[in-house]
Amino acid sequence: MNSVPLVSIVIPAFNSRFFRAALQSALDQVYDNLEIIVCDDCRSDEIKAIFDELVAPDSDRARYLRNPQRLGFQGNLLKCLEQASGEYIKFLCDDDRLYNYCVAHQAQTLDTYKDVQLVVSKRHLVDVDDYVLTARMENVGLVPYDAVFKGEDMLAIFERTPRNYLGGFSGAMMRRADVQEYLPSIALPQGFVALLDFTLFICLLRRGNLVVLHSIQSTERLHPGRFSSQGDMYQKATTEWGWLNEMLKARSGEDAPAQGWVRFLPLRRAHEEPREWDEVGLYGVMAGRQGVMMSRVGSASDSYAELYAEWLSCRRFSEPQKKLLEQRIVSWAWQPRIVPVIIDQQGDAEALDITLRSLAEQDYAADSVVVLTNASVDDPQVLRFSLQPDWARQLNEVLPLLESADWVYLLRAGDRLTQPALLILAERIAQTPGLLCVYSDEGALVEDESREPIFKPGFNLDLLRAYPYVGRTLAFERRNLLDMGGFDPAFDELAPHDVIWRLVEGAGPQSIEHIAEVQVESRLAFADWLSLPCVIEHSEPLVAAHLSRIGREHVIHHDQLPLLNRIEYVHPSLPLVSIIITARDQLGALERCIDSLLSNTTYPNYEVLIVDNASESAEARAWFTAMSELGSDKLRIVSLSEAGSEATAQNHAAGQARGDYLLMLSAYALIHQADWLQGLIHHAQRPEVGIVGPRILNPQGNILYAGMVMGMDGLAGRPFINFPAGASGYMQRLQLTQNWSAVSGNCLMVRKEVFDAVGALEAATFTQGLQDLDLCMRVGREGYLIVGTPDASLVLAEPAAVERNEASRQALDDEQKSFFQKWLPKMARDQAYNPNLYLNEALSFTLDPGLLAGWSPFCTRHLPFIFGMAVNSSAVGHYRVSQPLLELMAAGRVVGRMTYETATPVEIERQSPDVIVFQGRYTEAKVPDIELAKNYSNAMRIFELDDYIADVPERNEHKRNMPDNIGAMLRKGIGLCDRVVVSTHPLAEALSGMHSDIRVVPNMLATHLWSNLRSQRRSSDKPRIGWGGGTSHRGDLELIVDVVRELADEVEWVFFGMCPDLLKPYIHEFHPGVSLKTYPAKLASLNLDLALAPLEFHIFNDCKSNLRLLEYGACGYPVICSDTEAYRGHLPATRVYTNSSDEWLQAIRMHLSDPNASYRMGDELRETVLRDFMLRGENLQYWANGWLPD
Known part of the structure; x- marks a missing residue:
């Protein structure tokens, strides 16, 4: 008998375009007691064909029904309901998709809380290509954790604000009996259709409560063909909002605590009896979020194309910024003279005109422009040379003629530079000593529209050996280029990349700079260029020549694509590797790990040191004793008399290790690849490498670790998490050896000499599991590479999460603070990633649209930088922070940026402001914003206050917002700041006992x-x-x-x-x-x-x-x-x-x-x-x- 309730996922199918993904997501649910019903309202056989392909004929989990005649949306929903037999029901629209644990989490919630009639989860909005769009009010959530809300109070919110914050059918789960009671009556032929889902939710909330799960559990697809975009749906929605408003006004029942307020509880406390509700001013919360949403790029975009176009439009200088450009340029130590060199291999006059016009519109003028072309050029400012068949050789002849040029910038006809491109390049050159080559992010021009941006990492030696990821729009220091003998024509299209390798060999990788801005858009897109036969042909010889020059024996393989190089480094010896595994009572996992390791490892020269970290169970102690009595040189037991941290245990074992290389391995690791150790050691033996990590999979074969990105989701995150092992990943990076700032400590190989030189693991500082990240950062600081490679792969059966006690939580919090303070500048600028991408595991390698205002591409400043953290985008936020900052910027007195959200340490460090203005930070939830800045930033902190919130009149609506300890929190917030700015002298007098530097700045009008x-x-x-x-x-x-x-x-x-x-x-x-x-x-x-x-x-x-x-x-x-x-x-x-x-x-x-x-x-x-x-x-x-x- 099944121990969990039956859940019916019913799919009212009509459009086959996205049905495959919807059905597959239902089939992939990790839930035992599930039925999937597809009711097909389509006249073709496309949906049935997909069903038959994905579902086995004898499946008892899914069944298919074709409607004999078209029922329409409402009728098909009722048909699905009629067929369902589950206790709980989830309608899944045919263009949406569920994440694997959606049903499990929602069903558990309904099963646990009998007063809950509706469970919804947060969802991503995606476009036709599954690109995750910017969050907006409809999917931002209500509170930042799982919570239960009083249903009747929510109805009052919806009456006051006619907007659906809960989502649609796909994101919800309901009790089938409730749906059977309400849906037939509201889905009549003349009833609700455009707002049918929300109307049903309203009916359910009249009966019981709402749970909103904060985690993302589904995607809702926005596309022109979706049901809500069809025909007269907009007009129907307008009419139905009127009906719904009448329903809400006519309701009876208990009143909400106050207008705009709802009773709620964090879900972790919902089991308490009697239930003592908290209250939240939800109307005010959502009103504040409206300003936040509207400050972000893409908040109204229904496709990635729209979002990207808006993102690009924000990367232009504002009028105040333009006024300051001349002042900025004059402040440089020198003004580089840049000569773009345009190679026109096709003789395409139209393409050439695109490039020349973009150069004419630059914010920083080129010294001159050189064109190699067989087409005519009318511009007298252009130096034209007839294109010769071997353009690399011809460039070597032209370069000495450009006597006034400091740098040359290689372009092709059809490249369109963004307006600030040369200015950004010039500033980077002028302000960064020792640069010899610069590359940048880039985009494509598809029918003259901006598409396909490529966001590259900083210089990545191993990735560049894999393929020429830097692209072809390269800038070089001319004099150095001449001194090196120019370009080697033997490498044809990759002759400039040969120069890069010779720069790395001679001047070091620090001479290569990456600009994380889309500087150029091209008709010859990045992927198209990489696919050119001449690029593919020379990719391997180019790298082979480089490796030969530095004396590195190697063999180059091509496993995926002929372009991609997998380099096997050949070494004369097979050094001893000491594999260190720590355990404390995890006997089952440890035995499986050891068995897989000894059975599946073909590398001959290794030893295993198992650290018994003071195990307590008799079974574990007996096992360790038996192992130690074997007297094996291959496997040794190292025992600690007292339990220590993992770092302490690993250091202890490292001190007894005989190997030249140490490998820290989790007891939960499972070895399945015979040559996994060879895949690590051939990289670890390279003299420039300090640490190597493999690709780590979960038991289902999906990615757990493929390198770590610093600053992602806090300290460090896992890019590509849950990707299939065979996926290529962004820029093919999931299949290529490359450099990261850190790799996972679950399997980490480090040269013993390097380990000792950096002082081993910092066991005294990091006792809560951060020692591996810290080790990677220290080894990287010494100039060694951290390599992540798919050459080695293993499985990790992650242990169940252990609930930390208060002492453990505090210790982890303290250590995270220590880590931030030690490494924040590096974390904020992880060279293996790109600052234009989300610092979010679930959205790794996805464009982070960011804010509409505040873009600045420069690496230096010549004016004070103010970071304004306003409470909202209207009213007090406008008068006291955003508008004054805008006016100071327009007057050329400061530069700055606004945010209406809490900034993370990484975000603050990336801004590196001189001043942070904190507005309205006087509650337990907001004072930590100031503490964070004090801990991790040297910026001057300003406490901005417009009202004496310590004593609010009883009849003031904001009185409900004020907690009992508001006076203490106000004093604490003020005490964390260097100065207080208020709007009036009486307010300054009232606060005079809280700070010694209070300044009055009166309100003024824009x-x-x-x-x-x-x-x-x-x-x-x-x-x-x-x-x-x-x-x-x-x-x-x-x-x-x-x-x-x-x-x-x-x-x-x-x-x-x-x-x-x-x-x-x-x-x-x-x-x-x-x-x-x-x-x-x-x-x-x-x-x-x-x-x-x-x-x-x-x-x-x-x-x-x-x-x-x-x-x-x-x-x-x-x-x-x-x-x-x-x-x-x-x-x-x-x-x-x-x-x-x-x-x-x-x-x-x-x-x-x-x-x-x-x-x-x-x-x-x-x-x-x-x-x-x-x-x-x-x-x-x-x-x-x-x-x-x-």
Whole structure:
């Protein structure tokens, strides 16, 4: 009898294009009790053919049904439901895909929590080619961990925000009985279709709770042929949102804790009885994420082509950056003279014109341009030479003629340089001493559209021996090139690469530089160039000549493609290898490891040292005793009397090892390749190599380790994880020997001489498993190569994860901090990777789209760099961080970058800012952002605060956001910073006991948003009086309830942004909030004759700024305000001193009695605001004083 509930995966199939991947993902589920049902609504036999190909005829796991007649989407869903018999059901759309453990994780959740009616998981959005697109609001998730949410509270969120944050059918699992109850009634022929999935979810949440699993468990494919993109689906969705909103409004049940808030619990606590719910302001969380999403490249892209085009468009200099280019160039020690050399082998005038036009548009002008062509060239600035058959030999004749040139840049007709390409190249040359050759990332031109970017690693000796990955768009230092004798024509197309090898041999690999920017796009794409017969023909001879010059005996094999070189290094001896395996009671795994090692290893000269790390079980102790009594030279037991760390055990064994080479091997390793040790040792014997690691597979035959990328997913990550062993990988890298910064300690070979020279493993510092990474980094620092090779392969049966106790978790945390502090600069710039790629295992070697703004390709700076970490992209984030930073940059006073997310240590190190501005970091979740920067960056830290959040009025909506320890956390955050910047003097005074350097920088208005506003006066029969602002002012507005009621028949009350319930019966208009971009114009369009700014008398409001008056003033509105510290000063306004209804009424009637005088006050206020409070000119000095070091 099966111990887990039956799950039905039902596929309502119609489109065969992606059906194979969908069905295969269902078949690959790691779950025992599963049925898969395909209901085919397609008229062709394509879906059935795929099913028959993938599913065995006698399978009891999957079955196929063809609908006799077309049922349509709704009908096919109901047919699937009718056929299903599982306790739980998952609808899988035919263009989506599940990850292997999706069903297992979701079914376990439903089985464990009986009050949960709906489980959804995060998902990737992918395009037609399975490229993972930028996350957006629909798939960003709710909280950053598995959590259960109160269903009724979620309904209130969806009523307020008509948007589906949960995903579609494929990402969800439900109880079949619930679906049978609801789906037939909402999927009627005239019922829901465009929003059918979300409507069903709404119905389920009326009955029970929601679990959102934070891990990615599925993909949803975006493509023009998907069901939601067909015909009138957009119009149907609009109609159905109206139906859904009516359903939500009509619901009954328990109210949410407050508007925008939901009850939830981390899933790890959901079993607690009684369940004590936490609360989260989900509306505010999602609103904040909206700004984050919109700051990223590709947040609206439905394909990789769209995403990449937007990414490229962001890699151009902004107007402020362009203004600073001349200043930057002058700051260089010298200005390199670069001569592009264009080789036009086809005599293609059109292609040549593309290249010449791109050179004419450069931000840094070429010294001259040389063209080798048989076509005519009209440009008098171009030096034309008739192309000879042997262009390499001809270049040797041309180079001496270019007497003014410092560098030459090899191009082909049809290459299109990006506009900043020569400037970036020149800066790298000028600022990096000793450079002799430069290569870069590149892209393809497909029908003149940008496609196929290639993101290369830094110089990688072993990868270059495998094939010429650097490409052909190479720049060389001319004088050195001449001194070397120029190009060797014998290597034809690869003559420049022969120069690279001679540079490596003579000047060292440090003379070769990589620019991680797409500098050139070409009609002759990277892959097409590599496929040229002349490239393939000379790939092996080129490398063979290099190896011969340095005296390295070798044999070159071609296992995959004729282009790719697999080099077998031939050595005269077979040195002794000491294989070190540590174990503590893992007897079963250890026996399997030893058995596979002794049975399957053909290399003759090795010894095995097994370290008994103080095993406790009697069985293990007996086994170790028996092994030690064998007296074998091949296998020795090394015992520790007291348990130590793995590093301690390995060092102890290394001290007793007899071999010239040490191999650290996991007890969970299984040897299946007979010559695995030969595959490692022939690399380890090379004098330039310090460490070698194999390719490590899981028991299913997929990649676990193929090198390590530093900074990926924290300290180091595993690129290509879960790829099939036979996959080629990005740039063929999964099948090639190459250099990494680190390899896995599960199987790591190191020369004993090198191991001893670097001081062995740092056992005292790293007791929690980081010793292997640290060893790789120290060996690499000494100039040795870390080699990862597929020449050797083994299997690792990873042990079950062990729950760490608090002491162990703290020790690991401390060691990770130590590792970051020791190696962060190297981690942030891993030369085996590329900074344009995701630092995420699941997305390794995939373009990281990054942010829309802040691109800077330079390796040096000539202005202070400010890294702004704002809380949001609107309101306070705009006024206090992003807009001031933009204006300082536009004025040429700083350079900078904005983010609305928490930055990792690697991200901060990559930016290497001079100043970091931390806004709103005063909670337990956010103060660690500052601690992180303090630990890992030398940047000056600024604490930015706009409100006295330590004491918030009871009726302020933000009161719910404030934890009990807000005062302590505020003090802690401030104490971690070098300076505090606030918006008002009262706020500075309130915080004076927390810091000695507090500076006041008043709020100001952005010129482009506020300087040209016009509103109308006397636009209605009655005076228009109103208020505009954010959603946290209930207490302030309730001060004037009696005033609004008293004047309801005499004036038109207008409220914008919020209106408390008590006022709603008496108002004339309410306008909901809008985006920051449209807020000023919207405020002006209210056409108020009088604007009010009531504030409660409270220290929180005393510490606020006069921003409301500034905004009103920019619109020309006359103002009546409460007489709080916030509104005192020289701004012309009528002030109410007691906040009594009588005084408010008296002030309003005074203005109404003399409208012309009132309007003059509005004009005077506008004049003052536009003169003194705009974010420009001398006012920027406030921000410079606040943010920059003295």
